Amino acid sequence: MRSDPGAHVNPLVIGVTGHRDLLPSETDELYARTRALFDELSRRFPNTPLRVMSALAEGADRLAAHVALECGWDLQVVLPMPADDYRQDFLTTESVAEFDALCAQAEVLSLEAGSPDNEALITLGSARDAQYARAGMFISAHCHILLALWDGQPSDRLGGTAQIIYFQHYDRLPGIAESVPRSSLFLTDDESDLVYHIACSRKQTNSTPARPLTPMDTRWLTTDPDFPSLESMPERYVRVFARMDEFNVDARDHLSNGYSLTELDPEGFAVIGHPSIQRIGDMFGATDVLADHYQRRVNQTLRAIYTLAVLTGLAFILYSDLVGLHPLIYAFLAFLLINISLAMVAQRRQWHRKYLDYRVLAEGLRVQFYWAVAGVRGEGQTKFAYDNFLRQRDMELGWIRNVMRVAGTPNDAHPASLQEAGLQFAIDHWIGTADEPGQLDYYRVKAKQRSRANRLTDGLALLCLWSGICVAIILAVFTDTLAHGFRDTLVVLMGVLPLIAGVAEAYTRRKADRELTKQFVFMAHVFANARRRLDEATTNADRRDVLKGLGDAALTEHAEWILIHRERHPEPAGF
Numbered sequence: 381m382r383s384d385p386g387a388h389v390n391p392l393v394i395g396v397t398g399h400r401d402l403l404p405s406e407t408d409e410l411y412a413r414t415r416a417l418f419d420e421l422s423r424r425f426p427n428t429p430l431r432v433m434s435a436l437a438e439g440a441d442r443l444a445a446h447v448a449l450e451c452g453w454d455l456q457v458v459l460p461m462p463a464d465d466y467r468q469d470f471l472t473t474e475s476v477a478e479f480d481a482l483c484a485q486a487e488v489l490s491l492e493a494g495s496p497d498n499e500a501l502i503t504l505g506s507a508r509d510a511q512y513a514r515a516g517m518f519i520s521a522h523c524h525i526l527l528a529l530w531d532g533q534p535s536d537r538l539g540g541t542a543q544i545i546y547f548q549h550y551d552r553l554p555g556i557a558e559s560v561p562r563s564s565l566f567l568t569d570d571e572s573d574l575v576y577h578i579a580c581s582r583k584q585t586n587s588t589p590a591r592p593l594t595p596m597d598t599r600w601l602t603t604d605p606d607f608p609s610l611e612s613m614p615e616r617y618v619r620v621f622a623r624m625d626e627f628n629v630d631a632r633d634h635l636s637n638g639y640s641l642t643e644l645d646p647e648g649f650a651v652i653g654h655p656s657i658q659r660i661g662d663m664f665g666a667t668d669v670l671a672d673h674y675q676r677r678v679n680q681t682l683r684a685i686y687t688l689a690v691l692t693g694l695a696f697i698l699y700s701d702l703v704g705l706h707p708l709i710y711a712f713l714a715f716l717l718i719n720i721s722l723a724m725v726a727q728r729r730q731w732h733r734k735y736l737d738y739r740v741l742a743e744g745l746r747v748q749f750y751w752a753v754a755g756v757r758g759e760g761q762t763k764f765a766y767d768n769f770l771r772q773r774d775m776e777l778g779w780i781r782n783v784m785r786v787a788g789t790p791n792d793a794h795p796a797s798l799q800e801a802g803l804q805f806a807i808d809h810w811i812g813t814a815d816e817p818g819q820l821d822y823y824r825v826k827a828k829q830r831s832r833a834n835r836l837t838d839g840l841a842l843l844c845l846w847s848g849i850c851v852a853i854i855l856a857v858f859t860d861t862l863a864h865g866f867r868d869t870l871v872v873l874m875g876v877l878p879l880i881a882g883v884a885e886a887y888t889r890r891k892a893d894r895e896l897t898k899q900f901v902f903m904a905h906v907f908a909n910a911r912r913r914l915d916e917a918t919t920n921a922d923r924r925d926v927l928k929g930l931g932d933a934a935l936t937e938h939a940e941w942i943l944i945h946r947e948r949h950p951e952p953a954g955f
Contacts, residue, residue, distance in 0.1 A: 388638060388666035389628045390783050391431040391454060392421060392621060394576075395523030397516055397544040398440020398530055401583040407443065409596050410529060413578050414447045417527065417598075422451075424618070425625040427632070431456055431786075433523050435515045436482055438475060440529035440541075445482050455486035458793065460515035461508075462490055489793035491515055506538070513539030513553060520548045521764065522789045524621070524782050526575045528601075531582055532590035549573045549603045571620045571778030572785075574613075575601040616775055623737070623779035630734065631666055634673050639665035641749050645809060645816075649753075652802045656790035657752045663787040664745040667738050674735035681726045681950045686887045688719040690880055697875040701868065719952050726950040736942050741780045743938045744769050746810075747931040748784055752791045754806035755799070756928045764792055769935050770942070777942075803920055806927060811911050819934075820907035827900035834897055837888050841881040848877035890951075895944050899937060906933050 394417075402410065418430055432448035433456045434441040448455050459466050463483070470476045491514060516539050520526055526548045528541060535542040536554070547553045579589035579597040589595060600610045607614060641661035642649040695712035726732065748765040766784035770777045796802050812818020851874045859867065888894065910930040917923045 388631045388635060388663060389427075389429060390624055390631075390663075390786055391429045392425060392525070392624065393431045393433055393456075393523045393786060394418075394421075394444075394448075395519040395526045396432060396434040396441050396444040397519070397526060397528050397541050398444075399541060399580065399582050400437050400439035400441075401585075402439045402443070402529065403581045403583050406580055406595055410440075410578060410580055411443060411447060413596060413598060414444055414527070414529075415451070417576060417578075418447060418451050418453065421525075425621050427628040428621070428625045429453060433458060433519050435460060435512075435519065436479055437512075438470065442478065442482065443529070444527060445486070449482075449485055455482065456789070457483055457486040457488045458515050458519050459488060459490040460511040463488070489790060491518060491793055509538040513543070515539075516544035517547055517553055518793065520544055521572075522785050522792065524572070524574070524785070528575055528577045529580050530577060531587050532577070532579055532593050533587060545575055545577075545601070548575055549601075571617065571775055571781065573603045574617050577601050619776050620778045620782065623776060624782055626734075627670075627738075627779070627783070630670055630738075635666055635669055638662070638669055641665065641746070641809075645805070648805050648808070652753060652796065652799070652805060654753075654791070654794075654796040654802070656794050657749065657796060659790060660745055660749040660752060660787045663783065664742055664749055667742040667745060667783075671735060671738035671742050674731050674738060677731045678726070678735050678950065681722055681731065682887065682890060685719055685722055685950055685952065686883050686890075688715050688722070689883050689886075690876075691715045692719060693879040693883075694872075694876055697872055697879075701871050701875070723950050723952045732945075732948070732950060736945055737777070737780065740770070740777075740938050740942050741783060744780060744784055744935060745787060747934050748788055750806040750810040751927065751931055752788070752796055753802045754924060754927050755796055755802055756924050756931065757795060764788060765931075770939050800920060803923055803927075807914060807923070810927075811907055811914070811930075818907075820904065820911060823900050823904035823907060827897060827904050830893060830897040830900055834888065834893055837884055837893070841884045844877040844881035844884070848874055848881070851877065890948055896941075899941060899944075903934070903937055906930065906937075 421430060430448065430451070430453040432444055432453060434445045434448075436442055436445060436457050436459070445455050445457075467476050467479065470479055491511070526545065528545055530541045530545065533542065537543065538554075543553055577599050579593040579595055581588045581595055589597065598611075600613050602608060602610075602614060602617075604614070640658065641664050642658055643661075643665075692712060692715040695708045695715060699706075699708040699712060744766065751765055764785075765788060766781040769781060769784070808816050808818070810818055812820045812822075851870050855862075855867065855870050855874060862870070907930070910926055913926045914923055917926060
């Protein structure tokens with residue numbers, strides 16, 4: 381167990397693209413405009429640290445890196461190739477020294493080379509450009525805002541600024557990622573297309589910004605056809621980043637203890653020896669703790685609300701049926717007002733939404749973690765575990781993908797090797813074994829527990845309902861022969877018993893217990909089928925295919941789960 385909530389704070393990542401040949405006369409103003417952007421973001425999202433992701437090419441990349449370090453923010457460097465090869469791009473010793481000094485203050489991720497070997501990268505311009513393009517795509521795929529110091533002119537240069545901005549918007553890059561696997565989801569709103577453009581000139585081509593832009597004009601660019609260019613950040617992105625900021629507040633205030641998936645079997649994980657996966661496991665542990673925290677608050681609120689509903693109904697029945705109990709009207713009002721107040725507090729503090737969001741994020745991170753450990757790769761060069769998760773829901777859930785982007789960045793740059801130890805670790809701890817319970821055992825146990833709880837609730841409701849009916853029959857048949865006090869008691873029971881039955885049924889519906897039980901049963905079958913197919917698989921490639929399918933099924937089910945529960949937040953219980 382750790383008690384460092386700061387380790388789980390999620391940063392707002394600003395990727396950088398731009399020209400290498402900035403005009404010296406514009407550099408100071410570009411610096412000031414970049415600093416102004418960082419300051420604005422810090423003011424709007426005060427609980428979210430900034431992280432600048434840069435390839436440290438000369439020009440725009442380094443300018444933004446210097447601003448980040450001056451502001452005290454993290455710098456994450458993405459090198460398109462090994463540093464020794466990359467240094468050959470810098471023609472002066474001063475440039476090399478500046479590059480080394482910036483790297484010394486940053487987390488450095490060096491992307492694996494593509495198909496050409498390193499010698500080819502050095503001598504062949506097209507192969508080298510392809511590596512730069514891959515670095516640009518990587519930065520675009522893992523940032524939340526792409527900062528572009530750009531003249532606004534179109535260009536077909538492979539990996540150039542114009543192409544990286546196009547990739548940011550459309551997930552395609554001519555010559556590298558011509559065809560990206562698509563589904564109907566590519567028509568949905570996307571939180572990862574945001575670009576902040578600072579218009580600038582270029583020295584080598586002696587060009588000025590494309591008309592009607594002038595140097596130092598700033599604008600926010602998106603793929604929204606109605607508002608492709610705005611002076612201020614579009615509101616829908618503000619809401620996404622506000623959710624991230626809120627998560628950081630909760631991590632600070634409620635995460636006194638966290639854990640990591642890697643700690644469930646530290647010796648087994650040590651065999652894999654891939655520290656870049658650690659961040660995903662750490663973030664899962666933090667989010668899991670926060671989800672449990674808000675789940676307890678929601679459940680306690682629901683139990684209190686429905687208990688108060690019964691007490692309110694009982695007070696009303698006693699007041700209306702029994703003479704001389706006038707003070708019960710005050711009890712009725714007190715129970716009713718407390719009921720409404722609890723629901724209002726829960727809604728205002730958004731406990732229900734936070735519980736759902738954090739639980740879904742945790743389950744997404746679980747899939748991302750075990751895919752990384754097992755060596756399950758994304759689709760092509762541009763798609764990662766988070767890309768399509770929850771895309772069919774409202775865009776505000778994009779903050780969940782943003783967290784997954786940050787957690788998975790190191791592993792996406794340096795994927796875990798395809799060793800059998802990692803694959804076996806994922807199988808043992810995700811699905812589970814006889815000695816190591818995993819998700820298969822979890823879903824089986826939860827399905828039985830939920831089924832039993834539903835039967836008890838249904839039984840209680842039926843018992844109360846039929847008992848009320850029986851009391852009513854007794855009153856109807858024997859009302860003239862019953863003692864006055866006993867008759868009054870039966871009248872109260874006649875009202876209270878059906879009330880309890882109705883409240884119990886409403887409580888079950890509010891929690892969606894029956895739907896959740898079906899989901900547990902379904903997921904138990906999915907994991908059981910995965911277990912069987914893994915036992916039948918003859919190659920590690922086949923086993924990874926099974927784990928890929930299992931993760932896809934789990935992510936889909938989590939999206940369905942949040943859809944079922946989204947509108948079931950605590951409300952004053954009716955009767």
